[in-house]
Amino acid sequence: MHDNAKGEIKMEKVEKFLKEAGTYYLATVEGDQPRVRPFGTAHIFEGKLYIQTGKVKDVSKQIHANPKVEVCAFKEGTWLRVAGELVEDDRREARQSMLDAYPSLQKMYSADDGNTEVFYFKDATAVFSSFTSEPEIIKF
Numbered sequence: 001m002h003d004n005a006k007g008e009i010k011m012e013k014v015e016k017f018l019k020e021a022g023t024y025y026l027a028t029v030e031g032d033q034p035r036v037r038p039f040g041t042a043h044i045f046e047g048k049l050y051i052q053t054g055k056v057k058d059v060s061k062q063i064h065a066n067p068k069v070e071v072c073a074f075k076e077g078t079w080l081r082v083a084g085e086l087v088e089d090d091r092r093e094a095r096q097s098m099l100d101a102y103p104s105l106q107k108m109y110s111a112d113d114g115n116t117e118v119f120y121f122k123d124a125t126a127v128f129s130s131f132t133s134e135p136e137i138i139k140f
């Protein structure tokens with residue numbers, strides 16, 4: 001199998017875990033202060049893993065100032081951490097793809113509202129951990 005195809009299957013495992021966990025926690029940095037909050041959006045578009053937020057939020061301002069983030073989710077004895085950089089994709093089709101994947105967001109957001117924004121993970125390292133097995137590391 002081609003390496004990219006393998007990478008995508010592994011990224012799908014990360015997306016699936018985040019969706020099944022329902023809530024994950026997104027950590028950013030603000031100066032020397034860590035910030036963390038619950039998030040839920042996780043969506044693969046054109047082979048990249050995206051999250052969604054609003055430009056008006058502090059979390060957005062923090063990501064633009066320093067794109068290094070980490071997310072953590074926990075489900076059924078396994079926890080997942082994904083560390084990497086977020087890159088904004090300012091294309092309308094990227095925003096719309098996210099909104100199509102999360103119809104509930106359409107009450108608050110639209111692709112052209114000037115607030116909705118989507119970021120994809122770059123140079124991401126995902127680690128699945130549990131107390132009973134060796135860590136599984138996925139890079140994408």
Ligand SMILES: Cc1cc2nc3c(=O)[nH]c(=O)nc-3n(C[C@H](O)[C@H](O)[C@H](O)COP(=O)(O)O)c2cc1C
Pocket residue numbers: 022023035037038039040041052053054057058059060
């Ligand atoms: C379960 C859950 C999922 C959430 N998912 C998102 C999300 O995907 N994107 C988002 O921008 N806010 C989401 N929120 C809201 C943020 O947690 C909230 O706006 C937070 O205050 C943003 O961080 P900030 O205050 O540092 O800007 C979610 C909240 C909850 C409770």
